[in-house]
Amino acid sequence: MKAWLVGLGLLPLLLAGCGQASSNGATNSTVQYDAALVSQGRTLFSTTCYVCHGKNGQGNTGPALWGPNSSVQGFSQFSDLEQFIQANMPQNNPGSLSPTQALAAASFLWKQNHRHGS
Numbered sequence: 001m002k003a004w005l006v007g008l009g010l011l012p013l014l015l016a017g018c019g020q021a022s023s024n025g026a027t028n029s030t031v032q033y034d035a036a037l038v039s040q041g042r043t044l045f046s047t048t049c050y051v052c053h054g055k056n057g058q059g060n061t062g063p064a065l066w067g068p069n070s071s072v073q074g075f076s077q078f079s080d081l082e083q084f085i086q087a088n089m090p091q092n093n094p095g096s097l098s099p100t101q102a103l104a105a106a107s108f109l110w111k112q113n114h115r116h117g118s
């Protein structure tokens with residue numbers, strides 16, 4: 001009976017622990033997988049980025065952007081990815097993307113990498 005009570009006592013702690021973790025995620029989260037942005041990013045990728053990054057993101061002259069060797073996993077924050085793309089990509093014409101295009105490309109890539117939040 002006593003052990004049972006202790007077990008019950010731990011339950012709120014466990015729940016609080018989970019709540020903590022997810023609220024941290026939510027605090028960092030700046031990304032909603034906005035369907036329109038993801039779709040715009042997909043189109044941009046298949047017209048502008050695929051030449052160097054492969055039709056399926058597997059890499060070509062540029063590194064893989066999703067899949068097993070995805071270099072996008074190296075970006076810890078969504079905003080880092082977005083800014084990197086805005087400043088450096090496409091590599092043959094850096095700075096040519098509008099902020100919305102860079103955001104769209106990052107949204108698409110974040111989704112392809114199954115990344116959430118931050």
Ligand code: HEC
Pocket residue numbers: 044045048049050051052053061062063065071072074075081084085088089090091092097105106
């Ligand atoms: C002319 C070839 C070329 C095109 C076009 C191009 N890239 Fe790249 N990309 C590269 C190369 C080469 C690298 C690796 C060198 C570097 O990081 O600058 C790279 C790196 C990247 C990285 C970082 C990978 C990492 O972790 O180092 C991202 C993200 C990326 N490209 C996204 C894009 C997007 C989005 C587009 C389309 C808007 C695009 N690229 C178009 C050649 C290209």
